[in-house]
Amino acid sequence: MDPRGFWGRSASSWLCGLLLLAACLGFYSNVFRLIPGRRQIEESRSSTEGRPLQGQQESLPSSQDGLRVVPQGMLLETKQCSERDCPPDTCRVPEVPRMVYPKAQLLQPARADVLVMTPWFAPVIWDGVFDSAILDAQFENTTVGLTVFAIRKYVVFLELFLQTAEKHFMVGHKVTYYVFTDRPGDVPRVPLGEGRQVVVLEVRNYSRWQDVSMHRMEMISNFSRQRFLHEVDYLVCVDVDMRLRDHVGVEILSPLFGTLHPGFYGAARAAFTYERRPQSQAHIPRDEGDFYYAGGFLGGSAAEVLRLTSACHRAMVVDRAHGIEAVWHDESHLNRYLLDHKPTKVLSPQYLWDEQLLGWPAVVKKLRYVTGSSGTDDGLA
Ligand SMILES: CC(=O)N[C@H]1[C@@H](OP(=O)(O)OP(=O)(O)OC[C@H]2O[C@@H](n3ccc(=O)[nH]c3=O)[C@H](O)[C@@H]2O)O[C@H](CO)[C@H](O)[C@@H]1O
């Protein structure tokens, strides 16, 4: 058959068919727009990935015909901040009482020798740039969880860690130490100040230290979902083989914060020890990167820490399936995450220092959280 004949004869029926199809599409697109939430639900699901909202979604009331009705309030809640998701300093401007303090000098900045603001407007926390009296008033009634892992022989670090934290960590605020350990019987009893408690969480151990370090992300993520989200406003997650030597207070609190690694704060991008192999989920190309963050001091709101730890854990699971382990383990994945999710505060290396390795340069002024147990100025000699 002449193809032209076929097309000519059937042109009118094709046209009719097309018109009918267009009418149907128009009708159904309007109908679907009227049904609340199909896409919104998908969107809110993807925007809340890693949040403990799944339980809530599963318990949504469903009508007799099986249609799941999403109440409007719930959709709004996923977009807006909930109390825990959005801690006091970002949800609302806290009211402070009358206070007397030195006025900030606009023309005489407290620090002219260091960067105090990232290009995305996150403060970099150095000595001299904050006033603890104002911040303590703003963060009154804030609850902080401090997670620390003491697996196997690392339990020996707990005593000094807890003793020095009692002297310097968030003094005057409500603090819960979450001690993850496989040896609950070896957790020392350290006298605690008012409003402070130790919660021992028994967890499994791993034979490789790299696995202990990396699985912190998984365990913090799981416990965040189960309890931290409901118990604390902020989480601070640190290495245990260290001690506090000077004030670490609410100046660090923010929805998401990372700490500048003391070995790289002055280094060029090319010198950062990011994971460079494209096969790894932690991979960062050589022309990217803001800072090199340390694995030993991170935190944020309980909700953001849940997001961070879940994402890093997921990335490590994918790496393992591909037979690759990032060069600096959880730290490599943390750096990838904080490149994609810019921290809202960046802690200077004052908050993680190694005096034996790096001495005490003038720029750091105070050493706040340090490796090793040398030195006596933490008052515990
Ligand atoms: C100060 C700092 O930035 N430290 C980071 C650095 O390693 P570090 O060399 O400081 O690693 P590490 O041996 O201190 O291990 C990290 C942490 O895992 C815990 N642990 C480890 C082994 C063990 O047997 N039992 C135990 O409890 C403990 O809390 C320890 O502090 O790089 C690691 C990844 O390579 C992590 O990102 C660390 O956070």
Ligand SMILES: [Mn+2]
């Ligand atoms: Mn360490």
